[in-house]
Amino acid sequence: MKTAQFARYGDEGVIEIVDAPIPRPGPAEVLLRVTASSVNSVDIAHxxxxxxxxxGRTFPQGLGVDAVGRIESVGTDVSGFAPGERVWAIRAGAAGMKKPTGLAAEFAIVDARRMAHAPESLDDTAAAALVxxxxTALRALRDALRLQPGGRVVIRGASGGVGSAAVSIAATMGGRVVGLASERNVEVVRALGAHEVFDYASTSPSEVGPADAVFDTVGTQLPAWQRTLRRGGRMATVALASPAALASVALSAAQGSRRIRAFVGEPPAGxxxxxxxxxxxxDIRPLVHETITLDDIARAHRVFEGRGLAGKVVLTV
Structure with missing residues (x-):
């Protein structure tokens, strides 16, 4: 089978498509015939x-943390799933990233606890863009921010993969959605359901105004955005790539309910x-920036890291 991996850390040029044996699932695992995957920020960081x-530095390591496809076979301890069923899945944890094959492959092993039947309302490309x-957006808005109908929620990075999903989901939940995006993507974000959209490059937190919730996918200026929260407001971030962001989250603990909550997108079982x-x-629909074949995954990473991204970059297998 074909799989995407790298033998050293570096830019997109280190990625190779190699032939590897089709893996066998363990007792609690499923072998998935992959039809689509996507590029995520964690793939770039990895x-x-x-x-x-x-x-670590044991190579090669496989790429891809999500997948959509059909079940090829199931482990002896797996229940509730059967060969031929269409599912979506997430690879969990750093231990999975150390393996030579990820989910950007023709076949992939997934933990049955990190898998569910895929929505019939979405084709494989759309499902891969949303998993x-x-x-991540649903967990942030529902569990971390506890968004209520009518609550004013500011979404930073509103045209990105997670941000665009958050705009649609927050609007569906009845939130008053305020999006921050590049000038070229203002109308894109508005079409997703945002009530107000600002150009992030020319708008300060104070100009956006008070918020009941802030969902950050950018990782900069966290204290400034925290100060926009109304009494009882809540803030969450999924962007912790810099020491400054980590420090902001740690120092915010003294703020009680208005502290900055941080989490990764890895789902609890089920x-x-x-x-x-x-x-x-x-009827949630994702925003897809571009679909690219697995063979051209290096270009997919380059597109993801470029300017003006609107939605997800999806890999078709």
Missing amino acids: RAGAMGLVT VSGY QLAALTAFVEAH
């Missing part, structure tokens, strides 16, 4: 070595099923 303290971004139900109940 490949570049930004996660080297946890992913990580949709779960929680992807909740995303499937939400997507089908509310």
